[in-house]
Amino acid sequence: MKRTNTFTVRPLSDDGEQLLRDLLDASAALWNEVNYQRLMRYNDEDEDVWDADTGQLEGRYKGALGASTAQQVIWTNTEAWRGFFQNKQKYHDESNTSVTDHPEPPGFRGNEDKGRQLKTVIRNTSYTVEWGERSRLEILVGSELKDRYNHTGRLRLEIAGDPNWPDYEKQGRLDLWYDETDSTFRASQPVTVSDDAQATPLADETAALDIGANNLVACTTTTDEQYLYEGRELFQRFRDKTREIARLQSKLEEGCYSSKRIRRLYRKRTRRRDHAQEALCRDLLERLYTEGVDTVYIGGLTDVLDTHWSIEANAKTHNFWAFKQFTERLACTAEEYGISVEVRSEAWTSQECPQCGSTDRTTRQQDTLTCPCGFEGHADLTASETFLRRHTEKAVRPMARPVRFEWDDHDWSGISHPHERPKEQRTDLSTVHRDGNVASGESSTG
Numbered sequence: 001m002k003r004t005n006t007f008t009v010r011p012l013s014d015d016g017e018q019l020l021r022d023l024l025d026a027s028a029a030l031w032n033e034v035n036y037q038r039l040m041r042y043n044d045e046d047e048d049v050w051d052a053d054t055g056q057l058e059g060r061y062k063g064a065l066g067a068s069t070a071q072q073v074i075w076t077n078t079e080a081w082r083g084f085f086q087n088k089q090k091y092h093d094e095s096n097t098s099v100t101d102h103p104e105p106p107g108f109r110g111n112e113d114k115g116r117q118l119k120t121v122i123r124n125t126s127y128t129v130e131w132g133e134r135s136r137l138e139i140l141v142g143s144e145l146k147d148r149y150n151h152t153g154r155l156r157l158e159i160a161g162d163p164n165w166p167d168y169e170k171q172g173r174l175d176l177w178y179d180e181t182d183s184t185f186r187a188s189q190p191v192t193v194s195d196d197a198q199a200t201p202l203a204d205e206t207a208a209l210d211i212g213a214n215n216l217v218a219c220t221t222t223t224d225e226q227y228l229y230e231g232r233e234l235f236q237r238f239r240d241k242t243r244e245i246a247r248l249q250s251k252l253e254e255g256c257y258s259s260k261r262i263r264r265l266y267r268k269r270t271r272r273r274d275h276a277q278e279a280l281c282r283d284l285l286e287r288l289y290t291e292g293v294d295t296v297y298i299g300g301l302t303d304v305l306d307t308h309w310s311i312e313a314n315a316k317t318h319n320f321w322a323f324k325q326f327t328e329r330l331a332c333t334a335e336e337y338g339i340s341v342e343v344r345s346e347a348w349t350s351q352e353c354p355q356c357g358s359t360d361r362t363t364r365q366q367d368t369l370t371c372p373c374g375f376e377g378h379a380d381l382t383a384s385e386t387f388l389r390r391h392t393e394k395a396v397r398p399m400a401r402p403v404r405f406e407w408d409d410h411d412w413s414g415i416s417h418p419h420e421r422p423k424e425q426r427t428d429l430s431t432v433h434r435d436g437n438v439a440s441g442e443s444s445t446g
């Protein structure tokens with residue numbers, strides 16, 4: 001169960017109070033700057049809100065806030081924008097009645113002249129709460145504030161009253177703000193109460209992922225679900241940017257290795273990929289958690305080894321995917337759900353026919369895997385199915401239509417593809433020999 005502890009906090013001295021006010025004010029200023037950058041881009045048709053240079057803002061504010069709080073404030077603004085885009089989509093979707101008012105982009109937290117709304121958000125690793133006779137909250141502050149107030153770097157605050165939920169296992173991020181109506185500082189802390197199922201998997205189901213470039217993730221679960229996250233368009237745009245970077249590089253004067261424009265393109269390319277990956281991890285793991293999955297197996301980059309990929313394309317996809325970074329991100333997100341991630345380099349899963357077990361007779365044409373035995377199916381989904389079968393004792397027989405997702409620049413939205421699974425693929429898979437004739441081959445990640 002997720003619950004929230006809300007409590008009143010009091011600084012222990014006048015200096016402490018001023019420090020706290022400065023911290024909250026700098027957080028509001030950072031929020032406003034990030035929001036302004038995004039709003040400008042939102043109002044400009046040729047720009048993308050996610051291209052705002054938040055790294056530069058983080059750099060400017062980490063002195064006051066500390067790097068982790070600066071990041072957390074920016075991330076909270078990101079969430080607000082994502083929520084806005086989701087609502088906008090629901091608003092324009094006639095079949096969806098959950099949003100009836102025209103959604104507005106995230107607002108500002110006051111302004112410098114009239115005063116900002118004093119508010120911040122602190123990551124769970126940057127504060128501690130100690131409950132007891134004299135309950136205490138301690139938060140980390142940045143080096144600038146620390147120096148200005150000749151402080152220890154940890155601001156101590158007294159907590160008034162008792163917690164609503166003292167017995168928790170895991171603390172979430174802390175919201176901290178000044179309530180003007182009664183001139184009080186307040187904090188709220190989401191906690192996972194100990195008898196809760198949220199932080200532990202709901203069952204012991206398994207999922208296997210096949211990771212590629214055209215289909216970023218193909219996933220099969222032991223609960224017979226299949227998900228496909230399509231990456232064609234993202235990948236295409238990545239290639240366009242790469243080409244543009246190469247073109248600009250070829251025009252550089254001798255002795256020059258980069259330019260402002262090139263660096264900007266690189267940053268843009270990276271941010272887009274990171275944003276899509278982050279959102280993918282969240283979307284996928286929420287689904288897997290709901291399915292009761294406790295272990296996820298990740299195979300590696302199978303479709304990039306297909307014959308129509310040149311060596312050059314391979315290098316680029318590795319680069320694009322930053323496979324290691326992606327699996328780390330996935331593992332971090334999975335941890336929040338209590339799901340463990342196992343990376344395995346799987347040989348031949350992408351070529352194996354799930355019907356007859358053959359690995360050398362199958363052919364892959366774009367997304368379709370065919371076998372002379374009569375099998376025809378989606379190559380990446382089939383690969384994740386085969387991969388899953390090797391790692392579970394349970395029967396794997398996805399019967400439902402796979403859910404497909406496309407990236408719309410903000411979210412992964414599900415799209416329905418009729419006739420997704422050809423009839424042949426509905427064959428009873430329990431007749432397949434699980435240990436088939438799988439050769440011990442080379443790692444497919446290269």
Ligand SMILES: [Zn+2]
Pocket residue numbers: 353354355356357358371372373374375
């Ligand atoms: Zn076959």
